[in-house]
Amino acid sequence: xxxxxxxxxxxxxxxxxxxxxxxxxxxxxxxxxxxxxxxxxxxxxxxxxxxxxxxxxxxxxxxxxxxxxxxxxxxxxxxxxxxxxxxxxxxxxxxxxxxxxxxxxxxxxxxxxxxxxxxxxxxxxxxxxxxxxxxxxxxxxxxxxxxxxxxxxxxxxxxxxxxxxxxxxxxxxxxxxxxxxxxxxxxxxxxxxxxxxxxxxxxxx
Amino acid sequence: xxxxxxxxxxxxxxxxxxxxxxxxxxxxxxxxxxxxxxxxxxxxxxxxxxxxxxxxxxxxxxxxxxxxxxxxxxxxxxxxxxxxxxxxxxxxxxxxxxxxxxxxxxxxxxxxxxxxxxxxxxxxxxxxxxxxxxxxxxxxxxxxxxxxxxxxxxxxxxxxxxxxxxxxxxxxxxxxxxxxxxxxxxxxxxxxxxxxxxxxxxxxxxxxxxxxxxxxxxxxxxxxxxxxxxxxxxxxxxxxxxxxxxxxxxxxxxxxxxxxxxxxxxxxxxxxxxxxxxxxxxxxxxxxxxxxxxxxxxxxxxxxxxxxx
Numbered sequence: 020x021x022x023x024x025x026x027x028x029x030x031x032x033x034x035x036x037x038x039x040x041x042x043x044x045x046x047x048x049x050x051x052x053x054x055x056x057x058x059x060x061x062x063x064x065x066x067x068x069x070x071x072x073x074x075x076x077x078x079x080x081x082x083x084x085x086x087x088x089x090x091x092x093x094x095x096x097x098x099x100x101x102x103x104x105x106x107x108x109x110x111x112x113x114x115x116x117x118x119x120x121x122x123x124x125x126x127x128x129x130x131x132x133x134x135x136x137x138x139x140x141x142x143x144x145x146x147x148x149x150x151x152x153x154x155x156x157x158x159x160x161x162x163x164x165x166x167x168x169x170x171x172x173x174x175x176x177x178x179x180x181x182x183x184x185x186x187x188x189x190x191x192x193x194x195x196x197x198x199x200x201x202x203x204x205x206x207x208x209x210x211x212x213x214x215x216x217x218x219x220x221x222x223x224x
Numbered sequence: 225x226x227x228x229x230x231x232x233x234x235x236x237x238x239x240x241x242x243x244x245x246x247x248x249x250x251x252x253x254x255x256x257x258x259x260x261x262x263x264x265x266x267x268x269x270x271x272x273x274x275x276x277x278x279x280x281x282x283x284x285x286x287x288x289x290x291x292x293x294x295x296x297x298x299x300x301x302x303x304x305x306x307x308x309x310x311x312x313x314x315x316x317x318x319x320x321x322x323x324x325x326x327x328x329x330x331x332x333x334x335x336x337x338x339x340x341x342x343x344x345x346x347x348x349x350x351x352x353x354x355x356x357x358x359x360x361x362x363x364x365x366x367x368x369x370x371x372x373x374x375x376x377x378x379x380x381x382x383x384x385x386x387x388x389x390x391x392x393x394x395x396x397x398x399x400x401x402x403x404x405x406x407x408x409x410x411x412x413x414x415x416x417x418x419x420x421x422x423x424x425x426x427x428x429x430x431x432x433x434x435x436x437x438x439x440x441x442x443x444x445x446x447x448x449x450x451x452x453x454x455x456x457x458x459x460x461x462x463x464x465x466x467x468x469x470x471x472x473x474x475x476x477x478x479x480x481x482x483x484x485x486x487x488x489x490x491x492x493x494x495x496x497x498x499x500x501x502x503x504x505x506x507x508x509x510x511x512x513x514x515x516x517x518x519x520x521x522x523x524x525x526x527x528x529x530x531x532x533x
Contacts, residue, residue: 022273022274090291092335093334103289103291105290107291107377154290157292158278158282176336189274191476201267201476207477210468211470213470
């Protein structure tokens with residue numbers, strides 16, 4: 020068994036021409052193959068962006084109509100453009116999501132795992148969407164990255180803002196523009212289907 | 225009395241961290257492969273397919289399975305008859321030097337993820353040191369070294385509770401696991417530490433996940449009618465019930481959330497029922513063991529989590 024991108028079940032997306040309207044039309048659980056340029060950032064970069072915006076400073080990169088990928092890559096060796104670069108937990112960026120969507124021009128995000136209520140509300144209010152990549156498939160994802168360069172906060176090392184140019188990077192729409200989250204609907208559906216434990220709404224995180 | 229050279233311990237630790245950065249243990253891959261065959265949820269099945277493909281690519285390319293190459297965790301069992309004739313460093317310093325060497329390896333550099341001054345400047349130490357080391361002094365003339373590189377995503381989901389002695393521990397776990405979300409990259413292994421004191425429970429939960437995935441053996445034992453120990457009964461019950469939660473691979477919904485559940489217990493105070501949960505995922509949250517230093521790990525290292533020679 021070898022996983023390869025499947026154009027029958029997944030839709031190709033051109034990040035270089037992506038619009039808010041396209042993002043808003045994505046549906047929960049839809050499989051996408053991302054192509055083109057995306058920015059990266061995780062905990063430290065988000066904190067610094069928030070601090071800079073609070074002080075009225077100009078960011079090193081323009082996020083308008085861009086997608087951010089929550090990742091801290093391994094450094095490349097030999098002919099690699101980047102080392103393994105799988106998604107980090109998106110939930111940690113929840114408290115920055117409204118700020119990113121409303122103050123930087125960002126239109127979508129890629130990470131791993133679920134989003135909390137604050138991020139889902141921000142996504143819904145801004146008709147954005149959140150995509151998940153598979154955590155633990157870092158080397159496979161890295162093979163989809165065709166170029167990488169640091170474009171901001173270089174002093175943060177692996178937490179710097181990179182620009183990646185990707186080809187057929189596999190992701191799934193995990194929160195759509197209506198705020199429907201597959202990390203809620205999926206486990207609920209399967210718990211009921213398995214039928215051994217009665218379903219009750221999960222306790223808030 | 226066995227003499228162990230400082231350089232041999234350092235290089236063994238370095239080799240172990242390199243090795244686990246790109247090889248999953250066979251027992252884990254076997255269990256994940258079986259979960260793939262069983263899975264009926266298309267989204268979960270696709271996620272497991274990506275993880276299995278990624279695992280093979282990493283093994284072939286000798287590059288990390290996951291970009292999070294973890295914080296170094298080392299469990300040292302030091303024989304009481306061991307002597308360190310040329311040591312200029314403490315054991316903690318030797319382990320740190322091994323980690324430093326592994327993470328800076330020019331053929332396969334690993335990610336430095338450790339920050340000093342955790343609630344201040346959070347400055348990267350650049351070489352992934354220091355490692356967190358746990359020591360046991362045991363009879364014998366061996367040093368056993370278990371190296372684990374556990375990612376921050378699964379560590380973030382560790383849980384602890386001090387239950388009342390009459391509380392339902394299984395119920396607490398079944399309420400808690402869904403709150404852990406998918407950040408620990410299920411399907412994986414859940415470590416449970418029960419009893420002792422708060423720090424003892426957490427250490428047992430962590431140490432329990434170093435053992436190989438062998439749920440199929442436990443199921444076979446139960447099916448044969450052989451009497452199970454209390455921790456074994458709990459493992460089976462938790463495995464069935466956690467998987468019935470339907471969380472599935474990557475939290476997308478599916479049949480397999482845990483490949484195995486590990487339980488270690490220890491006597492505790494009459495007033496307490498401490499319980500700790502430490503999940504681990506299909507990532508470098510894996511350990512290897514090296515024994516009877518000096519001997520190069522290449523010659524006796526097992527790809528299994530508990531391969532002890």
